[in-house]
Amino acid sequence: MKGLSTPSAQGVAFALLAYGTWGGFPLFFALFDGVGALEILAHRVIWSCLFLALVISLLKRWSVIANIRQAPRQLLPALACALLIGANWGLYIYSVETHRVLQASLGYFMTPLVNVALGVVVLKERVAPTQRLAIGLALGAIVLQLFQLGTLPWLSLCLAVSFGTYGLLRKQLALDGLSGLFIETLLLLPLALLLIQQLPVSHFDGALFFTAPYSAALLMASGVLTALPLLAFAGAARRLTLGTLGFLMYINPTLQFLIALWVFNEPLAVEQLTTFVLIWIALALYSWSSLRQQRRVPT
Incomplete structure (x- = not known):
């Protein structure tokens, strides 16, 4: 345990836990047999909300949640974040269900470059020429696939854009990761319950928990597995530099x-x-440029 005594070593351990869990999600969602993507999404929201409420109670963090009531203007961007992360979750589950994990992987490889592009277009941020070249390479890769295969990688693009836009809006909320995710799942909860009622088969029904306990247990576990890597990521973010955290992100x-x-x-x-x-060349250029910028900024 001596190797984990320093904050940086603890941060790396937390980051490996978070990104490793997220990277292994295809194996988890592939376990669901006979459960559709929409039903998995609805249950993921429901059980995530319940589990996060339990965690917040144990950590005595309800005061942070109560503060958002005093800032109702925060609810609109929170709702937008909720819809974006819900769409991202649904698309990801759909990619596993339809055996398109490669497209999902490409989408998350593209996400950092989408973040940079959104910063330039929306926030009018200035980026280094190398980073502009990285964005150009990513756009060229999409155009090349369009000409070679005749179709856009729409699933990859939707995953990257939804998660990138979520990150952009999430920065406007004065909430930590745990509280923010709870608010988002809480806002999605009515939609999830409504969706459950419309589905022909639902493991939320108490009777089906006994007739299909394996699927029911997996659905409940999806909520726990949504929250735990987020908590690990929050621990990593407090202990590591942004450059190290961004580099480890590619594990996922x-x-x-x-x-x-x-x-x-x-x-x-x-x-x-x-x-x-x-895309990999573009990411290498982007990472190299980001590291150079960080070295110029005093700690």
């Missing part, structure tokens, strides 16, 4: 990429591989 889509190839045996066409290689 890399694991998804390897799982798609080695576990799910998804085909990887040459055109798709070309897109991935261009």
